[in-house]
Amino acid sequence: MRRRSLLIAVPAGMLTLAACGDDDSGSGKASDSATPQASGSSSAPPAPKVTDGPLPAITAGTKFGQKPTVAKGSGEPSKELAVKTVIAGSGKTVAENDYVSADYLGQVWNTAKVFDNSYDRKTPLVIQLAQGSIIDGWRYALTGKKAGSRVQFSVPPTWGYGEQGNQQAGIKGTDTLVFVVDIKDTFNAKSSAKGTNAPQDDSALPKVGTDTDGKAPSIELPKSAAPKKLVAEYVIEGDGAKVGAQDSVLVQYKGVVWDGGKEFDSTYQRKQLTSFSLQQVVKGWAQGLTGKKVGSRVLIVIPPDLGYGDNPPQGSGIEKDSTLVFSVDILAKM
Structure with a gap:
């Protein structure tokens, strides 16, 4: 159930995070409560x-x-x-x-x-x-x-x-x-995750920087092949409430393509936080953040079938069937 608030409208996610394909009739609706x-x-x-x-x-x-x-x-x-x-x-x-x-x-x-x-x-x-x-x-x-x-x-x-x-x-x-x-x-735009650094021991996965100075963390990609299944691992584990599948979140994030490491989207570059419902983003984001704690930095590796597949957003710089890698700081539930 959506809660009442003083909002005019909930800010939408950035273009490169917007879900494509199936239309969830429940997402994007205005609250039906007395707001x-x-x-x-x-x-x-x-x-x-x-x-x-x-x-x-x-x-x-x-x-x-x-x-x-x-x-x-x-x-x-x-x-x-x-x-x-x-x-x-x-x-x-x-x-x-x-x-x-x-x-x-x-x-x-x-x-x-x-x-x-x-x-x-x-x-x-x-x-x-x-x-x-x-x-x-x-x-x-x-x-x-x-x-x-x-x-x-x-x-x-x-x-x-x-x-x-x-x-x-x-x-x-x-x-x-x-x-x-x-x-x-x-x-604000300098906000970061805060918590305990988690082990990053798997050499087949990207390594994400643990700096919390508000600057974009580094993402070091391995030379191995991209995983076929979704990866969602703590880089920094916060101690806040767990994110639910129906929640909206306030985040900092950076996204790169597995092949070549090209950055295609970043709140750090825009110097502006973003917020969105987990029902309005690609499945890899929704599944990867569900159950994670507020205050955390999460590595998400999204295979094509849970990302954009053969239909990436125009102008995003993402090629068809790309595996995407994100560092996501979960600042708050909304």
Whole structure:
């Protein structure tokens, strides 16, 4: 079951990862649950002035990671963006266009009606703080905060869902929204796997570099013939949750062709992370990442029948019937 979120749309995988052949009627569908969506406006309003209040009291669940209970707003809310760091964390600083992993609760100022929260789902939201991905109030309120922080803020319609509101979530065009957000982690183009290096003892398989400085790892190919079956092995084993076949993931990756070692795709070169559903990528990716732990770097060797076979994407630089080799850092489940 797909969870609700504040997304406009889930970013698609890169062209060279897109599945081809059989059409899975379940993939690519919008969520059929009541999803509060960001405004579809093409341009962002001017940046708000950030004030420190007023904000309603958090009356229960006051610790980081606990589901909060928030009182009804008293009086008129600020017409600007009111932001308060309730608990100051000491982790990485969030920058605009980062992906953040966060638990959150959202409610309407003058009724205290909770329209969404991630605590009950027991799965944090992972989303990019970029225009068009999330309401502008989140971008302005969370940029500059540190992982480990609890941030409370109120968002007037201008930087929320606009005059149209969000009927599906029960939000009117005049509603000011109140959020409590626990920032669990933040990711950017320099993010890498983190964990324990795994043995790479098989001389018939590629060797992947274990550097975690955000730069693309090396991939050294053996002189032996490519394996006929899928290979999916830890290079660095993280300690996060296991990825399920229905999950979406946030990743860094680099892909090369077995014959000749030509690189054909890399998030490192684009300096931009990517995210996708495992139901929307080639079978080798889906099977190779299922069951692997978040935080890991995984070597995936994909034979043609689980990759693109005789129908590689145009312009990808991949020849027909190529065996593909990937280094994949699983940064988060989405």
